[in-house]
Amino acid sequence: MDRTFVMVKPDGVQRGLVGEVITRFERRGFKLVALKLLWIDRGLAERHYEEHRGKPFFDELVRYITSGPVAAMVLEGREVVTTVREMMGATQPAKALPGTIRGTYGIDVGRNIVHGSDSAASAAREIGLFFADGELIEYERALDPWIYER
Template identity: 50%
Template sequence: MQRSLVLLKPDCVQRGLMGKVISRFEEKGLAIIAMKMIHVTPELSAKHYAEHAEKPFYPSLESFITSAPVLAMAIEGLEAITVIRDMLGATNGLKAAPGTIRGDFSSSRQMNLVHASDSEESAKRELDLYFSEGEFCSFENAMVAFMRAADE
């Protein structure tokens, strides 16, 4: 089992797409084990996007991510990091395949609706920024028994 941070970004919230995006994760059999709506501060943005802080595009990234609320989620499942990133599609919505979240709902590189951790190390670091250990509510998802064999 893996955990990943998923952020429904300001464009997803403002466009009223949260329910559609959340339902895709649930329908895939992933478990949402923590969720909260927050305003990302410039300080949190700098920590979250530390690897981009010195890049020329960072100011517009910070301006965007702090512009409206985001929905932060911790999502758990088998190979969750890869599964979620595959579900999102390419970073640029114009290049994302139809059937992916970005391919179906985005037409921008920056306003691409969703952020998801790209590795187990990133997931741990990012989840620690948004959630305390006591906020995770792991559970046995009853439908998983009907979605894959017990030995998978």
């Protein structure tokens, strides 16, 4: 099965949306295999957003993501990277479709509730940044045959 990294950002945690975000993904059929609440330090934030280093918004992005606790998680399932991105909605909440997480709860691009990996390679990198070996749990769910044909 594919895996992706998802993070409920400080605004989502402060607004009490962690459970709602997890519920949406679980109801879609994705399996939660890792979850932690943490306060990201500057070093981890800079490594996480390395691709944006040198861009005008980099410092503000790092300042924001370190401003409060986040909920980091790993989801597992078929096509999980692309499906999670679709469920989150466009980065700019004003352009996010109604019913998506950002379309429902987001107002401002700088406070858009949730982050999700944009590719399988990014997912592997981000999972490695936030979770140590052994923190991802392997388990069978009784409902999997009702979600996947094989």
